[in-house]
Amino acid sequence: MVYTLILFVSRKTGISLQTFKHHWESNHVPLLKSLVGRDFPLSHTRHYIDRDLDNPESPARVLFGQPRDFTFDAVAVFTFIDKSHWERFYNKAREPEVAKILLEDDEKFQDREKLRGVFVGDTKATGKDGGEAGWRFVGNF
Template identity: 60%
Template structure:
């Protein structure tokens, strides 16, 4: 069973949505890969909320829920082989590595609004009706 961490990430005040996404993709992910090496998750998926930047406040394109419920700009899903894999990943983010990670995070994330939750059992269904696992992400 895979072990996943879901992050709800709000951009730092004063940062545009483009700058937020650019930093996460081109600075933070490469840094994280360098810091943890082979203990990087099986996958680190980033989802960016669809916002209409032509309107004041850049509202989200919501199917359910009120605008004020969407205080975050991105959702990160980090998928690990198991909890031990996560623990190895987390252990690499100590000392100087943690300082580098935290400084970079503070450059594009509103840390006061950052939320995260672990999930255990996950299921995914393909369009053909079959259950799919993580075989399309990486080998375990």
């Protein structure tokens, strides 16, 4: 069974949604990949909360709940082969020099005090024709 971590990430005060997204995509993900190498997750998917990009204070476009319930700007889903894969990734990311580099980069675009994360258990997916779609990954293992 895959091992999945979901992070709820908020942008740093004073930066635009565009800057937040651009830094994460263009700087942070490539940096993380270069630092952890083969222990990078099978997939690292970023889902950005739908907001008016021209208005930095715009509320989330909400279907259920209230805009105030969505204080984060993105949801990141990290999928690992198993818990052992997660542990290798985490241990590599926590090596002192690697952790220092990642923290310095985090502070450029995200609010670390608002960061939240949770591990999820069994994952199921259903295709549009009703069958199980399975779980497909971007990388090899």
